[in-house]
Structures are given as C-alpha cells and as structure tokens.
Amino acid sequence: MSTSKWDVTFLVYRKKGQGTPHYDEFTIKVNPDEYVLDAIERIWAYQDRSLVFAHACHHSTCGACGMRVNGVEKLTCITLIRDVTADGGKVKVDPLRNFPIISDLTVDMGVLYTRMDEVGHRPVLPLSEEPAEPGVKPVKIAAEGDIIRLADCIECGLCISACPIANTTSGYLGPAVLAGALQHGLDSDQHLFSLVEGENGVWRCHSAFECTEVCPSYVEPAGKIMELRKQVIWKRIFGIAK
Amino acid sequence: MSERENKPNTSNWFMWFDVRHRDIGDWAFVLHRLTALGLVLYLGMHLIVLGTLTLGPEAFNSFIELAHNPLFIFGELLVVAAALYHGLNGLRVGLTSFGVAIPYQKQLWYVVMAIAVIGSIIFAISMFTA
Numbered sequence: 001m002s003t004s005k006w007d008v009t010f011l012v013y014r015k016k017g018q019g020t021p022h023y024d025e026f027t028i029k030v031n032p033d034e035y036v037l038d039a040i041e042r043i044w045a046y047q048d049r050s051l052v053f054a055h056a057c058h059h060s061t062c063g064a065c066g067m068r069v070n071g072v073e074k075l076t077c078i079t080l081i082r083d084v085t086a087d088g089g090k091v092k093v094d095p096l097r098n099f100p101i102i103s104d105l106t107v108d109m110g111v112l113y114t115r116m117d118e119v120g121h122r123p124v125l126p127l128s129e130e131p132a133e134p135g136v137k138p139v140k141i142a143a144e145g146d147i148i149r150l151a152d153c154i155e156c157g158l159c160i161s162a163c164p165i166a167n168t169t170s171g172y173l174g175p176a177v178l179a180g181a182l183q184h185g186l187d188s189d190q191h192l193f194s195l196v197e198g199e200n201g202v203w204r205c206h207s208a209f210e211c212t213e214v215c216p217s218y219v220e221p222a223g224k225i226m227e228l229r230k231q232v233i234w235k236r237i238f239g240i241a242k
Numbered sequence: 243m244s245e246r247e248n249k250p251n252t253s254n255w256f257m258w259f260d261v262r263h264r265d266i267g268d269w270a271f272v273l274h275r276l277t278a279l280g281l282v283l284y285l286g287m288h289l290i291v292l293g294t295l296t297l298g299p300e301a302f303n304s305f306i307e308l309a310h311n312p313l314f315i316f317g318e319l320l321v322v323a324a325a326l327y328h329g330l331n332g333l334r335v336g337l338t339s340f341g342v343a344i345p346y347q348k349q350l351w352y353v354v355m356a357i358a359v360i361g362s363i364i365f366a367i368s369m370f371t372a
C-alpha cells in the first residue's frame with residue numbers, strides 16, 4: 001500500500017433548482033487508499049460549501065451515499081480512489097439516475113422507500129426469513145425466533161439507477177422493490193400478488209442484469225425477479241406460489 | 243416531487259442504447275432490441291416484396307434480378323445474423339426467466355455470440371460463393 005499522495009481532478013455534477021446542469025472541476029491531493037466520499041467531503045469542506053451530497057454511516061450500511069462514479073453506480077463510502085483512477089487522473093461523479101435530483105449529487109429516493117413499504121419489505125427480520133441466495137439453503141437455528149438480522153437490501157437505490165427499464169418507465173416497481181416483495185412470498189396477500197404480476201411488476205424486466213451487477217449488498221435483484229416470475233406462474237396454474 | 247417528474251419519461255428512450263459503463267447483460271438487451279427492430283423492419287419489407295407476386299411474374303422477376311446485387315446479399319446476411327442472435331439470445335432470456343442458469347447468464351451470452359458469429363460466417367461463405 002503506497003502512502004504517497006495523488007493529484008486527482010474530480011468532475012462533479014452540479015444542478016441547483018431550475019438552473020442548467022454542468023460539471024465543476026476540483027483538483028485535490030488524495031491518498032489513493034481513501035474513498036471517493038472522503039474526497040467529496042474534502043471538496044465540500046475546503047473548496048465549495050454549496051456542494052450538496054448525502055451520506056451517513058461511512059461503512060456501506062445506510063445506503064445514503066450512492067452516486068455514479070465514472071458512470072457506474074457505487075456506494076462512494078467504500079469505493080477506493082485507487083480503483084477508479086490513477087495519479088494525475090480524473091474521476092467523474094454524477095447523481096444516481098432515474099430519481100429526481102434535489103441538488104447536485106443528492107436525489108429524492110422517496111418513491112423507492114414508499115414502494116418498499118408497499119410490498120412490506122422489512123429492514124429487520126428474523127434470521128430464517130430473509131430469502132437465501134440462489135443455491136444456498138435458508139439458515140435454520142433452534143432459537144431462530146429470537147435472532148433478528150438486518151435485511152440484505154440497504155435501500156441505496158443503485159439498482160434503480162442502473163436499470164434501463166426504470167430509465168423510461170418510472171412506474172416500474174424496480175429491482176430492489178421486487179426483491180423486497182420476495183421476503184413474504186406471493187402467498188401472503190392478494191395485493192402483493194397483483195402488484196408483482198401487474199403491469200409495473202416482474203414482466204417489465206428485460207433481463208439486462210444491471211441491478212445485480214451494481215448491487216453492493218449481494219441482494220442479486222435480477223435473480224429474485226426471476227424467482228418471483230416462477231412463483232407468479234405457479235400461483236396462476238396451481239393456485240399456490242410454490 | 244412534481245407530477246411531471248413522476249410520469250413515464252419516454253423521451254429517455256435513446257438512453258436504452260447507451261451501453262457506456264454498462265455490463266454484458268445490458269449489451270445483450272440492447273442488441274436484442276436492435277435486432278428485434280431490424281427483424282420487424284425486414285418482415286415488413288418481405289411482405290411488401292411478396293405482395294409483388296400479385297402483380298404478375300414480370301414484377302416479381304425484376305425484383306429477383308435486384309436481389310442478386312451484392313448490397314442486397316449483404317442485407318440478407320445482416321438479417322440472418324440478426325435472426326441468429328435474436329433467436330439464440332431469446333432462448334437465453336427465456337431460460338434465465340424461468341430461473342435456469344441465472345448465475346451463468348454471462349457465459350451463456352458468450353455461447354450465444356459464438357454460435358451467432360460462427361453461423362453468420364458460414365452463411366456468408368456459402369452465400370458469396372454460391
């Protein structure tokens with residue numbers, strides 16, 4: 001690990017109110033083993049206090065710091081500068097796509113949170129109830145009723161930003177929400193079933209697999225959408241989801 | 243959030259085709275859509291040409307004459323390549339949609355591409371040497 005500093009130019013997306021979007025350039029000295037979020041914070045602290053961005057935990061748990069780094073959706077708090085540029089190089093930072101921009105790098109993800117609620121996604125749930133990764137058996141522990149865990153999905157919105165369908169159909173529930181719907185399975189209630197099989201549900205997906213590509217939390221939303229499709233078909237044919 | 247921002251934004255459609263920074267699955271999707279559009283266009287032209295049959299043998303034969311033009315043969319090659327890719331990738335999409343081989347969707351795409359490219363080359367050789 002090198003400790004020598006790099007000169008890196010950050011091209012930062014700016015937009016305030018109805019103003020025209022543009023990029024501002026900030027060249028700063030960074031340690032390549034710092035994260036992109038550290039650099040953005042320093043730009044804010046020392047160069048431009050009007051820069052608006054969001055973060056909280058700094059350790060990939062709160063899901064607030066999602067941005068596009070060189071065009072790809074990342075949690076900036078765990079994206080090493082070393083991995084996205086070189087000494088003397090550039091880093092382009094944009095807000096997430098497919099959400100309304102509030103200011104600069106901050107977007108309004110309200111619609112994601114409301115939809116997560118609508119499908120009954122529980123951010124905290126008994127250990128045995130989070131759908132396991134494909135091919136992995138669900139964990140069974142004797143005292144499972146007492147053991148709770150955080151759901152895999154941290155509601156960061158990276159998958160919604162990466163999805164080409166969400167790009168043109170804002171009504172599409174989107175990867176995180178459909179993956180969230182799988183927590184309960186489709187037998188739990190009729191409303192959930194009609195949401196999932198409805199016009200903005202699983203059949204909107206065109207299998208670009210971009211959600212799984214960018215998800216920082218191993219939710220594998222694309223695989224979950226396919227699992228839901230299976231459940232929808234079973235329910236249609238046999239009356240129960242599995 | 244304003245009402246306008248919450249409506250489907252079909253004016254973004256061209257961004258479907260922006261594959262910069264995206265991964266294989268997205269390339270597969272974009273190619274599938276482009277080849278689909280190409281095939282629909284071809285089907286339309288094909289039906290129009292078949293329609294000339296109703297105008298008698300002269301009209302149809304003069305079209306067949308035109309079809310021997312190398313540009314035309316190249317066009318047909320594009321149709322074959324597009325159909326090969328679209329059909330094979332359609333199988334890939336169908337399989338993964340039923341939960342089959344999801345973790346291997348990228349590898350499947352390489353197989354699809356390999357067969358489509360080799361198939362198109364074989365077709366090209368047989369066409370231009372015929």
Ligand code: HEM
Binds near residue numbers: 328330
């Ligand atoms: C072997 C034959 C074929 C197979 C297996 C096949 C399979 C598929 C599949 C699975 C999709 C959905 C892809 C997605 O979810 O994005 C699709 C879309 C489509 N196909 Fe085909 N297809 C075939 C032939 C054709 C032909 C001959 C045409 C045109 C004449 C055609 C036109 C289309 C169109 C317009 C779409 C919509 C594209 C989109 O939404 O991006 N297909 N096809």
Ligand code: SF4
Binds near residue numbers: 157158160176179215
């Ligand atoms: S599914 Fe993954 S990418 Fe999407 S919101 Fe949840 S954690 Fe983020």
Ligand code: FES
Binds near residue numbers: 057059060064
């Ligand atoms: S700051 Fe919480 S996930 Fe990055």
